[in-house]
Amino acid sequence: xxxxxxxxxGAISDxxxxxxxxxxxxxxxxxxxxxxxxxIALPSxxxxxxxxxxxxxxxxxxxxxxxxxxxxxxPLAKAEHWLERQRRIWEGRTDRLAALAEALERQDxxxx
Amino acid sequence: xxxxxxxxxGAISDxxxxxxxxxxxxxxxxxxxxxxxxxIALPSxxxxxxxxxxxxxxxxxxxxxxxxxxxxxxPLAKAEHWLERQRRIWEGRTDRLAALAEALERQDxxxx
DNA sequence: TGTTTAGTTAGCCACATGGATAACTATCTT
DNA sequence: AAGATAGTTATCCATGTGGCTAACTAAACA
Numbered sequence: 046x047x048x049x050x051x052x053x054x055g056a057i058s059d060x061x062x063x064x065x066x067x068x069x070x071x072x073x074x075x076x077x078x079x080x081x082x083x084x085i086a087l088p089s090x091x092x093x094x095x096x097x098x099x100x101x102x103x104x105x106x107x108x109x110x111x112x113x114x115x116x117x118x119x120p121l122a123k124a125e126h127w128l129e130r131q132r133r134i135w136e137g138r139t140d141r142l143a144a145l146a147e148a149l150e151r152q153d154x155x156x157x
Numbered sequence: 158x159x160x161x162x163x164x165x166x167g168a169i170s171d172x173x174x175x176x177x178x179x180x181x182x183x184x185x186x187x188x189x190x191x192x193x194x195x196x197i198a199l200p201s202x203x204x205x206x207x208x209x210x211x212x213x214x215x216x217x218x219x220x221x222x223x224x225x226x227x228x229x230x231x232p233l234a235k236a237e238h239w240l241e242r243q244r245r246i247w248e249g250r251t252d253r254l255a256a257l258a259e260a261l262e263r264q265d266x267x268x269x
Numbered sequence: 270t271g272t273t274t275a276g277t278t279a280g281c282c283a284c285a286t287g288g289a290t291a292a293c294t295a296t297c298t299t
Numbered sequence: 300a301a302g303a304t305a306g307t308t309a310t311c312c313a314t315g316t317g318g319c320t321a322a323c324t325a326a327a328c329a
Contacts, residue, residue: 048172050169050170050172050175051170051171051172052170053170054166054167054169054170055166055167055170057162057166058162058163058164058165058166058167058170059163059286059287060160060162060163061287063162063239066243067243070243070244070246070247070250071246071250072250075305076305076306077304077305077306085287085288085289086288086289086290087305087306087307088288088289088290088306088307088308088309089287089288089289091306091307091308092286092287092288093287096286107306109295109296109297109305110294110295110296110297110304110305110306111296111304111305111306112305112306116247118244118247118248121240121243121244121247122244124240125237125240125241125244127175128233128236128237128240129237131178131179131182131233132182132230132233132234132237134182134183135182135228135230135233136230138182138183138184171316171317173317187275188275188276189274189275189276197317197318197319198318198319198320199275199276199277200276200277200278200279200318200319200320201317201318201319203276203277204316204317204318205317208316219276221275221325221326221327222274222275222276222324222325222326222327223274223275223276223326224275224276
């Protein structure tokens, strides 16, 4: 589960790869079409696709000589949930400012 | 905006750093307390804190000799929104299976 | 004042990452 | 069969990342 989020967040921390995701939410596309808007060599681009596929964010099928790539939505949702969970806990702390003040206070008199 | 998500997602793609976040949603804490559960040297751990701070996920104040670190919630929310937006678009495509079939179909007869 | 404590800075290292080119396979198209 | 198209594989390179130790500064304590 830990490893899962590692590779997921790692995958979407790159602008090229996020752009691919942003394209794929609208529907599947062949490699060459995905590659077109990016000003990098095809092999470099293929590496990005492999990162996405390794992270489980994307899958692909090759028919004839073209490989069609499509999004796998579940991972997106899971990551969103991790963020949501953290936010919820954070929002639950209505005493945030108090907590900070308290923490700083604790520093002044570590002996209690 | 692009760069922003880069550093944010990069920051939370590491398990040590996610653990720090998971701790900080419960309230601020000094460096040494954050470091304690992690089996790595302090300087290595400090690098992680710097990554989090550079990504704007965290801020810190030093009082006396102890530095207290606290979470900055806004970035969490923004990242969550990016994911949410993608999911929404994806979910909007009720014709997903049709789209895939169509994409594969297009491969069979590229000439139209 | 001397000693701990909390954090910081500097420098080193191995490995991962994102880019490139060259050369190749496989599948259409003509 | 020849040529174009779509992708793949291999190899290389610079830079970034995550870890380490050693040595340091600046508070608090005793």
